[in-house]
Amino acid sequence: RKEVEQDPGPFNVPEGATVAFNCTYSNSASQSFFWYRQDCRKEPKLLMSVYSSGNEDGRFTAQLNRASQYISLLIRDSKLSDSATYLCVVNRGSGNTGKLIFGQGTTLQVKP
Amino acid sequence: DAGVTQSPTHLIKTRGQQVTLRCSPISGHKSVSWYQQVLGQGPQFIFQYYEKEERGRGNFPDRFSARQFPNYSSELNVNALLLGDSALYLCASSLRYGINEKLFFGSGTQLSVL
Numbered sequence: 001r002k003e004v005e006q007d008p009g010p011f012n013v014p015e016g017a018t019v020a021f022n023c024t025y026s027n028s029a030s031q032s033f034f035w036y037r038q039d040c041r042k043e044p045k046l047l048m049s050v051y052s053s054g055n056e057d058g059r060f061t062a063q064l065n066r067a068s069q070y071i072s073l074l075i076r077d078s079k080l081s082d083s084a085t086y087l088c089v090v091n092r093g094s095g096n097t098g099k100l101i102f103g104q105g106t107t108l109q110v111k112p
Numbered sequence: 113d114a115g116v117t118q119s120p121t122h123l124i125k126t127r128g129q130q131v132t133l134r135c136s137p138i139s140g141h142k143s144v145s146w147y148q149q150v151l152g153q154g155p156q157f158i159f160q161y162y163e164k165e166e167r168g169r170g171n172f173p174d175r176f177s178a179r180q181f182p183n184y185s186s187e188l189n190v191n192a193l194l195l196g197d198s199a200l201y202l203c204a205s206s207l208r209y210g211i212n213e214k215l216f217f218g219s220g221t222q223l224s225v226l
Contacts, residue, residue: 004154043202043217044155087154098147099168100215102154 003027006088006103013078014111021073021106023088030101032091033064035073037084038105044087047073078110114139116205124224125193133188133221137205143167144186145215146178147202156203161186162209174217190223198225 006023013019025033033050050062050071059073071088076081088103117136125131137144143162147155157170161180180186184205190197200222204215 036216041200041222043219045217046214049214089154099157099160099170100147100155102147102156104152104154 002028002100002104003101004088004090006106008106010064010107010109012063012109012111015080017078017110018074018076019078019108020075021088021108022070023072023086023103023106024070024089025101026069027090027092027101028069033071034091034100035062035071036087036089036102038087039084041096044102047086053104058083075108078108080110080112083108083110094100115225116203116216118201118218118221119204120221121219122222122224124226126226127193127195129193130189130191131193131223133190133201133203133223135186135188135203135205135218137184137186137203138216141207141216142184143206143209143213144180144184145204145206146186146188147204148172149202151199158188165216167209193225195225198223208221
């Protein structure tokens with residue numbers, strides 16, 4: 001079993017739709033959580049950090065459920081430019097900032 | 113300001129050869145990490161260096177090695193290349209070494225092993 005699991009998709013949605021991605025992680029010692037966005041064969045870029053209290057950045061809302069060990073990302077009013085792969089990322093902790101554990105990624109395709 | 117820069121951008125090697133990939137972090141960043149991304153998968157952690165010392169190592173064979181220089185740039189070396197080493201190799205830098213430090217990735221080196 002992978003340490004961070006995501007549905008690879010693809011999720012095909014029309015412009016303006018609301019779409020939600022979930023991911024689960026297996027290591028309860030995980031301490032920090034992120035969503036990264038990756039365009040085709042380019043580098044991952046940090047989209048947002050994820051906190052237990054939930055956090056929002058414009059059309060994007062991220063949520064962490066530590067008890068169930070899952071992380072979610074909600075995108076409202078989808079734009080064509082949101083088409084990308086969204087990577088769920090966990091930092092297992094022990095001060096090792098570099099050792100991010102990435103999920104496989106979920107592909108989103110927004111259609112006109 | 114320049115972001116994380118990696119060289120070369122593309123590389124073709126044959127099985128058994130050795131390769132060296134280079135990374136320059138964002139100015140002022142002291143931590144560099146290396147990741148391998150195989151097509152269709154998320155990046156997988158290889159190494160982290162901070163202040164020229166290895167601070168973490170992923171589940172990769174000893175054919176993989178790295179180092180960080182006094183100017184904080186880094187090299188990743190892979191010996192005795194296998195077909196399975198074909199991947200996008202990503203370098204990431206961060207300002208410091210800490211649990212919530214954000215990583216900034218370079219655009220990667222695409223390695224093809226024939």
